[in-house]
Amino acid sequence: MGAAEAVTDALRELHRRFAGLRDGQLADYIPPLALADPGAFGLALISMDGHRYSTGDADALFTLQSVSKPFVYALALSVLGLDEVGRWVNAEPSGEAFNAISLEPVTGRPDNAMVNAGAIVTTALIPDTPDAPRFGRILDCLSRFAGRRLDVDEQVYASEALTGDRNRALAYLIRSAGPLPVDPVAAVETYFRQCAVRVTTLDLAAMAATLAHGGVNPLTGDAVVPEPVAAQVLAVMATCGMYDTSGDWLLRVGLPAKSGVSGGLIAAGPARFGLAAYSPLLDPTGTSVRGRAALGALSERLGLHLMHNPALAGSTVTLVATADEPSAAPAVSRGSAGRERVAAVAAQGALDFTAAERVLYALDEARPRETGAVVLDLRRVTAVDTVARAMLRSGLGRLAEDGVRTAVADPADRLALLPGTAEQGGHPAVRPFPSREEAAAWCVSGPAG
Ligand code: GLU
Numbered sequence: 247m248g249a250a251e252a253v254t255d256a257l258r259e260l261h262r263r264f265a266g267l268r269d270g271q272l273a274d275y276i277p278p279l280a281l282a283d284p285g286a287f288g289l290a291l292i293s294m295d296g297h298r299y300s301t302g303d304a305d306a307l308f309t310l311q312s313v314s315k316p317f318v319y320a321l322a323l324s325v326l327g328l329d330e331v332g333r334w335v336n337a338e339p340s341g342e343a344f345n346a347i348s349l350e351p352v353t354g355r356p357d358n359a360m361v362n363a364g365a366i367v368t369t370a371l372i373p374d375t376p377d378a379p380r381f382g383r384i385l386d387c388l389s390r391f392a393g394r395r396l397d398v399d400e401q402v403y404a405s406e407a408l409t410g411d412r413n414r415a416l417a418y419l420i421r422s423a424g425p426l427p428v429d430p431v432a433a434v435e436t437y438f439r440q441c442a443v444r445v446t447t448l449d450l451a452a453m454a455a456t457l458a459h460g461g462v463n464p465l466t467g468d469a470v471v472p473e474p475v476a477a478q479v480l481a482v483m484a485t486c487g488m489y490d491t492s493g494d495w496l497l498r499v500g501l502p503a504k505s506g507v508s509g510g511l512i513a514a515g516p517a518r519f520g521l522a523a524y525s526p527l528l529d530p531t532g533t534s535v536r537g538r539a540a541l542g543a544l545s546e547r548l549g550l551h552l553m554h555n556p557a558l559a560g561s562t563v564t565l566v567a568t569a570d571e572p573s574a575a576p577a578v579s580r581g582s583a584g585r586e587r588v589a590a591v592a593a594q595g596a597l598d599f600t601a602a603e604r605v606l607y608a609l610d611e612a613r614p615r616e617t618g619a620v621v622l623d624l625r626r627v628t629a630v631d632t633v634a635r636a637m638l639r640s641g642l643g644r645l646a647e648d649g650v651r652t653a654v655a656d657p658a659d660r661l662a663l664l665p666g667t668a669e670q671g672g673h674p675a676v677r678p679f680p681s682r683e684e685a686a687a688w689c690v691s692g693p694a695g
Contacts, residue, residue: 250297256547257289257301260540265302270527270535273507276406278399282308282509282526287536288447291544292455292520296464304447308524309402311506312344312360312532314388314440315368316479316487317453319359320461321387322371323475334371334426335364339486339493344507344532345412347419354423360486360504363416367426369440370433381436385443391456392449393465403442410438445510447524454512455520457483457502464520480514484552489531499542500551511537515550562601563608564626565592587614588689590682594626602634606641619651619689623682630660639663643673653677653685 265287274280288304322331333355340348340357348357348364356364374380389396417430445453456463461476471479483502488495495503501521503513509526511534521544523537545551567590589612593605605622613620622642624630630638639661646652654661656678663678679685 253299261302264536264539267536278402278405287525290447290451290522292451294459294464307444308508309399310443311441311508313504313506313510315360315365316483316504317391319368320471320479322368324471335359335367337482344489358486366417366430366437369437370428370430381439384440390468390470391453393452393463396443399442399444406438447522450512450522451520454514458514458516458520491531499545505533507532509534513541562604564594566608566612587618589613590621592623596629597634598631599633602637621653621685623655642676646673646675651689653689655682655685
């Protein structure tokens with residue numbers, strides 16, 4: 247029992263709150279799904295550090311069904327790229343039920359990869375070669391998302407293969423309508439198999455966490471899909487993942503999500519969490535009633551809505567000082583003989599575009615009115631992404647061009663200013679130093695040498 251038990255408590259509290267919900271129906275158009283325990287209810291959350299939290303029936307096995315769709319779409323995007331996949335599957339919300347005939351007039355292109363028509367085409371697009379058969383590739387990919395070897399519930403597969411005439415009909419319609427280079431009719435059996443892959447709620451949370459974590463499974467460190475693919479999949483989940491209630495879900499819950507008719511539901515808080523619920527009683531659109539309620543409440547409680555004031559972290563810039571404030575900038579004032587004015591700005595944490603803007607703004611605010619000197623202290627910065635690096639290099643270069651002596655305490659050379667590491671946009675007059683003292687000493691040591 248540690249402090250992090252508080253996270254499990256949050257899940258337990260939601261479980262208690264919604265376990266009593268008895269609304270909804272078990273799916274029965276695939277007969278074995280109607281045998282599920284209507285009381286089953288699991289919740290799980292996995293952080294970007296791979297910390298696992300769960301409650302209820304989080305280890306109970308069920309089939310992926312539609313929750314397989316975003317992951318097979320991710321595989322297709324990884325193999326073929328967005329442009330090629332987009333030629334055959336659109337990315338427009340259909341506003342229609344999962345099994346609707348959502349095909350573009352004339353071209354026959356399905357609206358998106360989250361409805362059955364689009365998912366069948368997506369599955370058909372996965373290469374099928376003798377040494378790497380299509381379903382083998384799909385099962386490998388799903389397993390890597392989950393972080394463990396998954397298998398197929400053969401009974402559920404056989405049952406859907408027997409009763410799945412509507413999906414077969416969809417595949418025939420697609421084939422009759424369009425110039426698709428692959429055969430959706432042949433692929434429909436593979437689609438049924440991917441729907442019958444067995445998972446637990448914790449597996450689903452790992453799969454969602456992998457998408458939230460830029461395609462890298464936070465449990466195994468496996469780079470399952472490239473980061474841009476993870477972002478593309480999350481975008482389509484956000485607009486199309488919740489059947490015909492996708493708009494309302496994005497409005498109220500604000501997270502990319504995908505539900506399936508066996509009662510599984512995933513949601514991803516990009517760069518935050520993977521969330522999952524399992525409870526097989528479904529609302530009329532085919533989404534788990536308890537899952538929808540619990541993940542909705544969790545998003546609200548943890549402030550996960552994507553449009554909700556993302557990172558107003560005031561802590562990027564931790565110090566703004568000048569030599570006139572010796573207590574705040576003791577190292578800076580040393581040796582300045584009180585004549586040269588030196589400003590110091592310190593930052594911490596991971597710097598992205600937003601953080602870089604704050605740092606540059608703080609430098610402008612802190613910089614002495616007359617020509618003077620600034621020290622940017624990056625010693626407590628843990629990461630600088632490429633956008634932030636380019637912005638900081640260019641902003642510091644501008645200061646130097648304005649005649650401001652500009653130094654950076656950057657022992658890890660996060661701005662790549664050291665000789666031999668220069669990137670486009672750097673400025674030779676911006677000097678990196680291992681410590682703030684050395685940076686400040688250089689600033690006050692007279693004309694540039
Ligand atoms: N195998 C199911 C079907 O294609 C999946 C549907 C779903 O989960 O929405 O009908």
